Amino acid sequence: MARPAACLFDLDGLLLDTEPLHGQAWQQAARAFGLELDGTRLLELRGRRRMDCAEQVQQWLAEAALVVPTTAALLAVRQPIAERLLPAARPIPGAPELLARCQALGIPMALVTSSSRQAVAVKTAGHPWLAGISERVFGDDADLKAGKPAPDPFRLAARRLHLPAEHCWAFEDSLAGARSAMAAGCRVHVLLPDSQKLADRMVAALPAGCLLVKELGAIDLSTDD
Numbered sequence: 001m002a003r004p005a006a007c008l009f010d011l012d013g014l015l016l017d018t019e020p021l022h023g024q025a026w027q028q029a030a031r032a033f034g035l036e037l038d039g040t041r042l043l044e045l046r047g048r049r050r051m052d053c054a055e056q057v058q059q060w061l062a063e064a065a066l067v068v069p070t071t072a073a074l075l076a077v078r079q080p081i082a083e084r085l086l087p088a089a090r091p092i093p094g095a096p097e098l099l100a101r102c103q104a105l106g107i108p109m110a111l112v113t114s115s116s117r118q119a120v121a122v123k124t125a126g127h128p129w130l131a132g133i134s135e136r137v138f139g140d141d142a143d144l145k146a147g148k149p150a151p152d153p154f155r156l157a158a159r160r161l162h163l164p165a166e167h168c169w170a171f172e173d174s175l176a177g178a179r180s181a182m183a184a185g186c187r188v189h190v191l192l193p194d195s196q197k198l199a200d201r202m203v204a205a206l207p208a209g210c211l212l213v214k215e216l217g218a219i220d221l222s223t224d225d
């Protein structure tokens with residue numbers, strides 16, 4: 001296979017190591033309402049928009065017969081924790097180099113993230129290497145009907161680049177994101193977690209056809225193997 005027509009990058013957990021921080025923020029917020037979130041549930045929240053995560057946590061609270069706060073009350077606890085933690089996020093190893101390789105090869109890039117425009121601004125402020133990705137689809141994008149795992153975000157990114165999604169390579173680290181990119185028709189690379197236990201759980205739940213990646217440095221942009 002020839003080079004990708006474009007590379008569509010997820011942000012959280014793929015380019016920036018924010019997922020443990022997002023997880024901590026949700027864990028502490030849920031705990032404030034009496035619910036303990038385990039690793040499996042945190043994995044389910046990954047890659048999804050803030051409002052979709054809030055709805056999921058409210059559902060778990062209801063299932064546990066706990067008092068369910070309004071979305072505003074839940075986020076009022078969660079957001080300050082996240083905003084305190086997220087500016088300290090570091091690049092995922094190999095991410096700046098992968099973007100530099102795309103740029104050197106002239107491959108168009110887009111960011112396809114569930115994070116809001118404002119949250120992306122907070123997270124990326126200390127990371128000028130991300131500025132090279134000018135096309136961006138945010139979780140609160142006005143042109144977006146549904147977030148990941150729906151195919152809409154990747155379809156929108158491909159449309160804005162004037163390319164068929166089938167010719168684009170997507171890079172994801174979450175189940176919701178991989179499902180979204182696969183449903184959009186992209187060629188999907190999934191960065192697996194370091195923990196073997198979590199990686200096994202991911203692989204078992206991923207849609208068929210995803211290409212598994214252990215580190216970003218191993219991605220070959222000129223061939224399909």
Ligand SMILES: [Mg+2]
Pocket residue numbers: 010011012013014046047172173174177
């Ligand atoms: Mg992600």
